[in-house]
Amino acid sequence: xxxxxxxxxxxxxxxxxxxxxxxxxxxxxxxxxxxxxxxxxxxxxxxxxxxxxxxxxxxxxxxxxxxxxxxxxxxxxxxxxxxxxxxxxxxxxxxxxxxxxxxxxxxxxxxxxxxxxxxxxxxxxxxxxxxxxxxxxxxxxxxxxxxxxxxxxxxxxxxxxxxxxxxxxxxxxxxxxxxxxxxxxxxxxxxxxxxxxxxxxxxxxxxxxxxxxxxxxxxxxxxxxxxxxxxxxxxxxxxxxxxx
Numbered sequence: 001x002x003x004x005x006x007x008x009x010x011x012x013x014x015x016x017x018x019x020x021x022x023x024x025x026x027x028x029x030x031x032x033x034x035x036x037x038x039x040x041x042x043x044x045x046x047x048x049x050x051x052x053x054x055x056x057x058x059x060x061x062x063x064x065x066x067x068x069x070x071x072x073x074x075x076x077x078x079x080x081x082x083x084x085x086x087x088x089x090x091x092x093x094x095x096x097x098x099x100x101x102x103x104x105x106x107x108x109x110x111x112x113x114x115x116x117x118x119x120x121x122x123x124x125x126x127x128x129x130x131x132x133x134x135x136x137x138x139x140x141x142x143x144x145x146x147x148x149x150x151x152x153x154x155x156x157x158x159x160x161x162x163x164x165x166x167x168x169x170x171x172x173x174x175x176x177x178x179x180x181x182x183x184x185x186x187x188x189x190x191x192x193x194x195x196x197x198x199x200x201x202x203x204x205x206x207x208x209x210x211x212x213x214x215x216x217x218x219x220x221x222x223x224x225x226x227x228x229x230x231x232x233x234x235x236x237x238x239x240x241x242x243x244x
Contacts, residue, residue, distance in 0.1 A: 008087030012164025014141030134188030180209030
């Protein structure tokens with residue numbers, strides 16, 4: 001049986017990841033995987049009053065991502081394609097971005113990176129086969145966030161928007177260089193069926209790059225030099241003007 005793939009949709013809050021993930025999965029007749037936060041019961045508060053609370057929250061989310069990864073990889077090995085509403089890097093990209101915004105201590109991140117490395121060594125956490133980043137104009141994101149207060153609590157909207165901008169730079173300037181053409185950018189505005197068609201078009205273009213190196217991606221969070229793109233890897237297109 002030919003294995004399926006694990007496709008992850010990334011983008012800032014309000015980019016349309018959940019709607020697109022459901023739509024792509026329906027179009028393919030396959031499985032979609034909700035983000036880790038939605039899988040926790042009871043769901044924790046996204047507020048934190050200290051670095052310790054933030055570290056505990058992100059570790060809990062990382063453990064949920066590990067369970068989610070194992071389920072997704074098991075399904076892909078049985079021949080199904082899994083569409084993930086965000087990949088499995090969130091518990092690393094978010095505190096990395098918080099630290100760079102001055103909203104948390106850099107000390108929160110290293111234990112999370114070590115935990116992710118341990119999960120990866122046990123084949124319990126890893127990277128998707130393909131990442132599609134939804135570049136959605138800020139005005140569209142704001143409208144979507146305001147129209148869905150249950151999924152996007154108003155008290156966290158400003159923080160999520162600010163951190164989403166930093167995460168976008170992280171994906172485009174660091175992670176994309178390591179993924180090569182396994183990282184794609186599509187426009188996230190327009191009617192949901194249009195966005196789904198754009199993503200499906202990317203799925204019809206098989207990646208040429210080798211599967212991503214988990215260790216190299218984790219190194220991007222360890223405070224070393226920014227990875228440099230090999231000459232054979234095409235840089236992804238920059239975000240459109242509306243996504244700035």
